């Protein structure tokens with residue numbers, strides 16, 4: 001049964017205000033992969049349930065989404081799921097192997113294999129994500145905003161061709177030169193599903209959306225502008241069109257293109273409200289390139305979380321001073337890693353809130 005109750009009013013909206021360029025009470029902070037293996041309670045729950053069972057069961061997904069909020073004074077929650085639920089909805093098997101990561105046993109090898117994908121009805125196979133989002137909005141009781149997310153087309157195509165993570169993305173990159181036209185078909189097919197999926201997430205209650213182009217790091221600037229940026233632009237444009245036509249209020253959009261610090265100017269022209277930065281980018285230089293009308297997010301090196309508390313505190317404080325209080329959302333420059341001490345999260349959140 002669809003839950004149509006109105007959502008509780010938002011109490012801490014600093015994240016949304018930062019995204020819109022409004023004044024904030026404090027610099028908002030959240031952490032990519034804030035629900036995950038560094039938390040013993042997550043490990044405990046994972047002993048009992050398979051990874052994708054957690055994603056597919058709204059009660060479990062909400063429980064895991066809530067775990068970091070019980071411990072830390074975070075300014076956002078992010079719905080527990082994975083970018084690879086889209087390849088699953090398109091008919092590919094995706095398994096999560098302990099110590100390895102995602103495995104797709106029957107990857108897309110040649111353009112002929114694209115016929116195996118089932119874009120028709122893909123959205124209907126993702127309704128569990130919308131159900132989890134709606135349930136989570138009620139469970140949050142307005143404490144902080146809820147972020148929805150998706151993988152970007154190039155990143156998803158990479159996993160679908162490589163059959164999992166890859167150090168080089170060499171098979172996927174070979175498509176760019178060997179099958180440019182089929183690559184465009186593939187990326188457009190993914191873009192269409194992504195737009196449907198994000199619209200569904202907003203309808204379900206997502207208050208902000210992040211698009212993960214995590215594999216941008218494998219592309220040169222020229223390749224990024226050819227094979228990533230145009231699809232990122234279409235995701236934004238088509239989503240805004242859809243929401244406008246249905247008179248659904250738009251939500252802020254974040255683009256996180258890891259390793260694409262070479263194209264910050266171009267990213268700032270894609271229509272996104274927020275640009276996520278990895279730790280290789282200097283905050284002051286990034287601001288100079290993107291100008292005053294974009295919010296920046298990031299970008300502490302996840303490795304800094306292994307420093308002594310005093311050292312971590314000064315790194316986090318220095319980061320916030322470089323970005324400043326306006327149009328800034330504090331985060332790591334990529335996902336938090338499994339061995340991170342819990343105390344580092346406490347130190348990070350406190351340091352961000354007390355920096356300015």
Ligand code: CP3
Nearest residue numbers: 032033034035036078079080081082083101102212214335
């Ligand atoms: O708290 C949150 O941020 C929400 C949950 C979330 C997960 N995956 C849960 C997860 C989010 C936002 C993602 C996104 C995701 N998934 C990305 C983009 C972000 C990034 O890190 O670049 C990518 C590339 C994936 C694909 C994926 N899923 C990989 C490569 C792996 C294995 C590596 C790893 O960190 O384990 C996963 C597994 C995964 N996704 C875990 C979690 C908590 C750990 C798996 C487990 O519990 O066994």
